[in-house]
Amino acid sequence: MNVTLKIWRQQNAQTKGKFKTYPLRDVSPEMSFLEMLDYLNMQLIEKGEEPVAFEHDCREGICGTCGLYINGRPHGPMRNTTTCELHMREFKHGEVIYIEPWRARAFPVLKDLIVDRSSFERIMHAAGFISTNTGSAPEANSTPVSKIIADKAFDAAVCIGCGACVAACKNSSAMLYAAAKVAQYAMIPQGKVEAKERVDKMVRQMDAEGFGFCSNTYGCEFDCPKGISADFIALMNREFFSSRVCGHKQK
Amino acid sequence: MALAGIFLMLFLISHLLTNLLMLAADGGKAFDRAVELLGHPAVKIVEYTLFAAFLIHILLGVILQLINYRARPVKYKKAPRTEISTFSRYMFHTGIIIFVFLVIHLINFFFVRMGWAPLPETAAHSHDFRPMAVALFQNPWYSGFYVISMLFLGFHLKHGFQSAFQSLGLNHTKYTPAIKIIGTLYAIFISVGFAIIPVYFLFFFSS
Ligand code: HEM
Ligand code: SF4
Ligand code: FES
Numbered sequence: 001m002n003v004t005l006k007i008w009r010q011q012n013a014q015t016k017g018k019f020k021t022y023p024l025r026d027v028s029p030e031m032s033f034l035e036m037l038d039y040l041n042m043q044l045i046e047k048g049e050e051p052v053a054f055e056h057d058c059r060e061g062i063c064g065t066c067g068l069y070i071n072g073r074p075h076g077p078m079r080n081t082t083t084c085e086l087h088m089r090e091f092k093h094g095e096v097i098y099i100e101p102w103r104a105r106a107f108p109v110l111k112d113l114i115v116d117r118s119s120f121e122r123i124m125h126a127a128g129f130i131s132t133n134t135g136s137a138p139e140a141n142s143t144p145v146s147k148i149i150a151d152k153a154f155d156a157a158v159c160i161g162c163g164a165c166v167a168a169c170k171n172s173s174a175m176l177y178a179a180a181k182v183a184q185y186a187m188i189p190q191g192k193v194e195a196k197e198r199v200d201k202m203v204r205q206m207d208a209e210g211f212g213f214c215s216n217t218y219g220c221e222f223d224c225p226k227g228i229s230a231d232f233i234a235l236m237n238r239e240f241f242s243s244r245v246c247g248h249k250q251k
Numbered sequence: 252m253a254l255a256g257i258f259l260m261l262f263l264i265s266h267l268l269t270n271l272l273m274l275a276a277d278g279g280k281a282f283d284r285a286v287e288l289l290g291h292p293a294v295k296i297v298e299y300t301l302f303a304a305f306l307i308h309i310l311l312g313v314i315l316q317l318i319n320y321r322a323r324p325v326k327y328k329k330a331p332r333t334e335i336s337t338f339s340r341y342m343f344h345t346g347i348i349i350f351v352f353l354v355i356h357l358i359n360f361f362f363v364r365m366g367w368a369p370l371p372e373t374a375a376h377s378h379d380f381r382p383m384a385v386a387l388f389q390n391p392w393y394s395g396f397y398v399i400s401m402l403f404l405g406f407h408l409k410h411g412f413q414s415a416f417q418s419l420g421l422n423h424t425k426y427t428p429a430i431k432i433i434g435t436l437y438a439i440f441i442s443v444g445f446a447i448i449p450v451y452f453l454f455f456f457s458s
Contacts, residue, residue: 072327105324218336222335234417234421240420
């Protein structure tokens with residue numbers, strides 16, 4: 001199949017970017033989307049042009065690096081699918097495919113399709129952890145967790161930190177990401193100990209990074225490749241209120 | 252934002268029920284009695300709270316929207332295809348329409364009551380709202396504007412009702428689906444309820 005790619009090219013964070021058009025012939029429908037870009041880059045290198053910069057690592061939907069905004073949707077047209085899991089068979093022969101980087105103030109473009117997502121890391125550094133005990137692992141059964149709660153916490157913990165929620169949100173809000181990270185600890189006994197301080201610090205950091213504010217449009221949930229539910233956003237709001245009202249003053 | 256929104260939504264219920272009394276067959280006697288209550292000190296407190304709620308809600312709404320515009324300095328070239336409800340996409344815009352309506356509405360009624368605007372000749376005194384409303388509603392342009400504004404109010408409420416619960420963290424696998432249905436019914440009740448009043452006075456009423 002043949003496709004026409006319209007790809008955002010930008011030298012670095014300081015320069016302005018623009019779209020460039022690349023007609024690509026003889027693409028196999030079996031190729032993954034990233035293999036298709038590899039195929040394009042090989043041709044560009046042979047012609048002596050600069051290859052398109054894009055991020056990828058695991059290519060099996062678990063690392064979260066491969067976010068591309070494809071034809072108006074993060075990770076492309078399939079739900080619950082990362083860009084690396086997307087295949088060219090989902091596109092039509094002759095289709096024009098727009099490929100853009102995530103657009104958000106808190107995700108500045110580094111080069112072409114690569115954005116800097118360290119704002120996400122800083123939210124985690126703020127308090128996205130459980131202060132560890134030293135010594136050997138405790139007896140597992142000494143901290144009982146119900147199956148329902150364990151499953152729910154795991155549903156939050158499957159977030160791969162890809163940033164599609166921010167890219168999808170009309171407000172560029174990071175609420176779904178932050179909520180998943182807060183919720184994975186907030187529901188289980190190990191995480192409850194520091195829950196009040198955690199949510200406060202993480203939300204503050206999120207706001208400081210320049211993400212937008214949530215207006216409950218649920219676009220994040222629609223485009224999250226891991227199917228994280230916006231119910232966790234309500235959970236985080238609840239945690240946040242309870243932290244504000246009942247939590248101790250922080251230094 | 253959500254708390255102010257909830258207060259406004261409660262106010263709309265009481266305002267609508269009062270206004271519907273205008274349609275009663277008693278020539279507006281029940282309505283006039285309800286209007287008299289507005290002078291009561293307890294109602295005065297609610298009135299000040301109401302102004303505060305509007306102010307807070309509108310101010311926060313505008314700030315929220317400005318921050319959100321700033322959060323994406325470079326827009327996407329390809330129009331987003333992420334599916335979200337149309338009502339949620341246009342909350343700010345429907346809010347602006349409600350605001351414009353609100354200003355005109357206050358000039359028409361509240362200003363007259365406060366004596367800041369001249370008393371229309373149809374009205375006997377500054378609390379005589381029914382004849383004022385009837386005169387306004389018999390103008391098709393005014394009625395049309397009123398009905399369309401109520402439509403947009405309904406859109407705002409359709410999203411706003413459930414959004415307020417989500418914002419307050421009041422979410423539950425059992426009750427949230429019910430909240431969404433009640434929100435839809437509430438939005439229809441409010442917008443249709445307010446809209447039938449001008450429609451009645453325009454088409455089915457002769458004084
Ligand atoms: C009778 C009048 C109004 C009622 C009952 C009402 C109700 C609500 C409710 C319940 C919400 C959801 C709150 C949340 O989730 O936190 C909301 C959101 C909002 N309202 Fe209003 N509102 C009214 C008038 C206005 C006006 C005059 C504006 C003026 C600009 C406005 C702008 C907004 C904005 C920008 C949002 C939030 C953003 C969003 O959820 O997308 N509203 N409103
Ligand atoms: S919540 Fe979903 S979309 Fe957002 S970062 Fe996590 S996996 Fe990606
Ligand atoms: S490359 Fe790891 S999730 Fe796509």
